Amino acid sequence: MPVSLFNTLTRRVEPLVPLAPPRLTLYTCGPTVWNFAHIGNFRTFLFEDLLRRWLEHEAYDVFQIMNITDVDDRTIRAARGAGKPLLEHTAPFTKAFYEDRDYLRIKSAHVYTPATEYMPQMIALVSRLLERGIAYKGEDGSVYFSLAKFPTYGRLSRLDTREIKVGARVASDEYAKDDPSDFALWKKADDEDESVGAAWNAPFGRGRPGWHLECSAMSLDVIGKHFNVRTLDIHAGGIDLIFPHHENEIAQSEGATGQTFARHWLHGEFLNVRGTKMSKRHGNFLTARDLREQGVDAAAVRLLFFQTHYRQPVDFTDAALESAKEGVRRLGEFHERLKREEGRGDGDGNGPLVDLATTMEDDFAGAMNDDLNAPRAVAVLFDFVRAANRELDKPQPPTGTARGLAAFEGVAELLDVLPTARELDADLARWVDDRIAARAQARKSKDFKAADAIRGELAERGIEIEDTPHGTKWRMA
Numbered sequence: 001m002p003v004s005l006f007n008t009l010t011r012r013v014e015p016l017v018p019l020a021p022p023r024l025t026l027y028t029c030g031p032t033v034w035n036f037a038h039i040g041n042f043r044t045f046l047f048e049d050l051l052r053r054w055l056e057h058e059a060y061d062v063f064q065i066m067n068i069t070d071v072d073d074r075t076i077r078a079a080r081g082a083g084k085p086l087l088e089h090t091a092p093f094t095k096a097f098y099e100d101r102d103y104l105r106i107k108s109a110h111v112y113t114p115a116t117e118y119m120p121q122m123i124a125l126v127s128r129l130l131e132r133g134i135a136y137k138g139e140d141g142s143v144y145f146s147l148a149k150f151p152t153y154g155r156l157s158r159l160d161t162r163e164i165k166v167g168a169r170v171a172s173d174e175y176a177k178d179d180p181s182d183f184a185l186w187k188k189a190d191d192e193d194e195s196v197g198a199a200w201n202a203p204f205g206r207g208r209p210g211w212h213l214e215c216s217a218m219s220l221d222v223i224g225k226h227f228n229v230r231t232l233d234i235h236a237g238g239i240d241l242i243f244p245h246h247e248n249e250i251a252q253s254e255g256a257t258g259q260t261f262a263r264h265w266l267h268g269e270f271l272n273v274r275g276t277k278m279s280k281r282h283g284n285f286l287t288a289r290d291l292r293e294q295g296v297d298a299a300a301v302r303l304l305f306f307q308t309h310y311r312q313p314v315d316f317t318d319a320a321l322e323s324a325k326e327g328v329r330r331l332g333e334f335h336e337r338l339k340r341e342e343g344r345g346d347g348d349g350n351g352p353l354v355d356l357a358t359t360m361e362d363d364f365a366g367a368m369n370d371d372l373n374a375p376r377a378v379a380v381l382f383d384f385v386r387a388a389n390r391e392l393d394k395p396q397p398p399t400g401t402a403r404g405l406a407a408f409e410g411v412a413e414l415l416d417v418l419p420t421a422r423e424l425d426a427d428l429a430r431w432v433d434d435r436i437a438a439r440a441q442a443r444k445s446k447d448f449k450a451a452d453a454i455r456g457e458l459a460e461r462g463i464e465i466e467d468t469p470h471g472t473k474w475r476m477a
């Protein structure tokens, strides 16, 4: 069964047809490193991570490119506000993005393209558009893309051509949906740009690239160098990028090459952050490092996101996170149980676990091929856990445990939702022992309120305790 995906360009679920299979070029719009990436950005990156993993599982030779926007209106404003040169301001946020990516178990792209390292390519693209008469220099010294010279503008976002204001101009990177106008490819450098070192010489004047230009120049350069093509197989990003960002990318790229820019356009829906304690510090601005600092297992974040289809909005709440943590714990416990059982009985023979494994794999593939239906795929995994647990509960050990274990690990590792095996550092272990001693003391003096408070304190750090006849035992949840 082929992989089918919803294509924003046609508004239909379509079979994936790459230009030259099994090669598959995937361009995913990356972070703007003016600050830490919001957890909503990571929802998009996690959907793209799952997409990539599934395509690789389906034997595609995926080549993923992600940009790092380290020069645009926001980064310049933020650098200016911090009183630092542009790259000095953005470098720590770029580093933080890679750390957050690793924390959330997101596979590294094959190529990351920081915008400031692709200036010659951007200048060449603007020159080409000027040569072809699709771009022009405005009297303000900036270079603009002329919508009037690109009749198919608005196809991706389904803008009505009547809404397009021919000749109207906009310089800002972000502009309103109802304001399609000639947009800036290259902005004449002003004092603010110069003060943070965000200005480059170009034949058409000293300035800096518009945000939209960056993705076109970098993606075309990378696929051109690696594969000698001008067309991406998949271009993905958040739904907010459809207009104007992706619309402008199409205009710039196709205006310059005369070829289709991307065959499939995929967009992930928003994440709403509501009612989380963790986001209180920053209004509703919740970052991946907030979660990491709270000791949240990345597996729970992944599971939470994958339980909703990428084209549906998700609410990130404490309750949703708690339930995802519980789900991850159940998967971890089942995994341990299956590993213990594997040695018993006939590991490979026929039997209920073999049948359950085959059903799971087929249903999982069916769900993923159907526009990356991760919530259905997750449900299939939990159905397997329930049914296999019932078999394992029977007095006679089931056959086919090795097959069951392999299938479970295959699916759970593709989603990457098994709990992190945590190494305890010595300081934490000493702290836990100290708290357990204090709790024992409180119990001894019948101060159960204090004892419960300590249990809660331990639970906050992911430590579960169990009172046994031989004393209190503990483990990382």
Ligand SMILES: [Zn+2]
Residues within 6 Å of the ligand: 029, 030, 215, 245
């Ligand atoms: Zn982009």
